[in-house]
Amino acid sequence: MNLAVDMLIGAGLLVLAWQTISGRSLFRGIVLFVVFGLTMALAWARMGAPDLALAEAAIGAGVTGALMLVAFRRLVRIRPDQCAQPALRRSRLAVPVAVLAGGLVGVIGLAVVAVERDPALAGLAVTEALTDSGLGNPITGVLLLYRNLDTLLEVAVLLAAFLAARTVFGEDESRPPTPARREVPLVGALLAIIVPLTILIATHLLLAGSREPGGAFQAGAVLAASGVLLVLAGRLQPATALSAGPAFGLTLGLMLFSLVGLAVMAFGDPLLALPGLWAVYLIETAMMLSIAMTLVLLFAGASGLRRSGP
Template identity: 55%
Template sequence: MIALAMDAIIAIGLVWLALRTVRGANVFSAIIMFIVFGLIMSLAWARLHAPDLALAEAAIGAGITGALLLVTWRRLQVLEGSVPQVGAETRSLWLTLPTGLAAALLIAGLGWVALSLPAEPATAGELAWQRLPEMGVSNPVTGVLLGFRAYDTLLEMGVLLAAWLGAQVVASEHRPGALPGPAHEEVPLVGALLSLVVPISLLVAVYLLQAGGSAPGGAFQGGAVLAAGGVLLCLTGRLEAADQASLIERVVLILGLAVFSGVGLVMLPLGEPMLAMPGVWAIYLIETALLLSIALTLVLLFAAAPGLRRRL
């Protein structure tokens, strides 16, 4: 009963926050509502027996996406300069009303279809559970990500790299979107905070990586936590945008794809299929490479920069 009440509260919270996101008074409050929506969503994942997703949603969905949205909002403001924003934030009633009605009809239709769907036997999932011991990891999600559907994960890394490359291609030459320096004077507490939080984010990232084999966690959650530490270093002005990526950054950016592809090809001459894992060590090797690549790519996307360097 209490569990059901919990579900109801989460559901109402999600719907209300979604409404606030689309109807927020201004873009800033809409972004904040969206971030809170992500946090409540991670509670929903926990209720739905998906702790891996709960971690990923909190770290990536709410955390990194929220940081990206907020920093972009700030960049847009800087670019707008003193030009006042013209026009209302939302559309007039005669446009809102029919749109709202159509959306309500869509919700009713979708809800009806979703509830009347027949329950499908989860054949792929059952196979994954049965053959999980062969993988050497006991977290089924890690097993699926790196064993049974490794193609998805490999190509996902490609998408992440492509997103960063695309962002670099469209970035302006004079980089108006570069991170503004910290607006305030150096506060002594900032250094103390960083010396506490950044090592902890590194520790948590490595823990999540190590735990990913047998418990909720993995390269994606760990990478996002590590990226959060990097974002903090950018925000406090410890790191600043460089004109181009250093050699190390270039290597780390492609490390995930390169190691994954490399290990995936190793077993090919032995008659095994492509991306067959030669052992548990390979899974951890790939996860480590993925973690480093994910973390650096996310920080560089946040900084909208080809590379980073220490601010002197």
């Protein structure tokens, strides 16, 4: 039974991947990509990696899908002809690349089957060290305690990615502001339910991250969803200038992480040795806010946000 489910998911992934790239239209490809992401999340869950499943569903399918759709919407406005085209042009390189990739999968499969698997040194060390730390989730342990330079630099990468995207936002004033649909009574009621609920889920994911699957990246993506809703509903309007609030949100995670990591050196501890669980929670909260702010700004395609309405 289990094998059948796994094979179904595996075959589904292949078909979805093929459909995504060979799709008859760009829009169809985007939708199929989101479905692919959700199926991939299922696959991760089946492989016993719930953290990855959560991240894939929230970031891989959710946020990425939203970003692609918003890019598509702008493309429709700029180049309607391209979106209406029945088929995407296939590159001449497609077939050689596919053959190479297939060969690569084969070689890796062969190599992996051939290798005798010793228990991973680093993995053993993590499970050993984790008992002293007070954390229950080894992934949070690796991300925040043992290999936290990776995480810190990832947050810097996210900032760099946003800043790189910001260079092409341009001073595009021609964009019409999203209409505030305050006249529709249901939107307000819907937002009043969904936004607090999303914040609650994000907080839960963040706090649960110390013992169970979850953490700053998943929580940030979920929190970003509420921001995306507010942008879509016109409650938050894109602004061209980088104002203080969003700038603070963008840099909070990186600043706090760096400052705490440096401050411990004054007490004779090694660089980035976090002084306790409180520091882990503090930094994760800051990272969650920064990640959410980055994603919302990317979705809005703007350097800043301002409130509209009452």
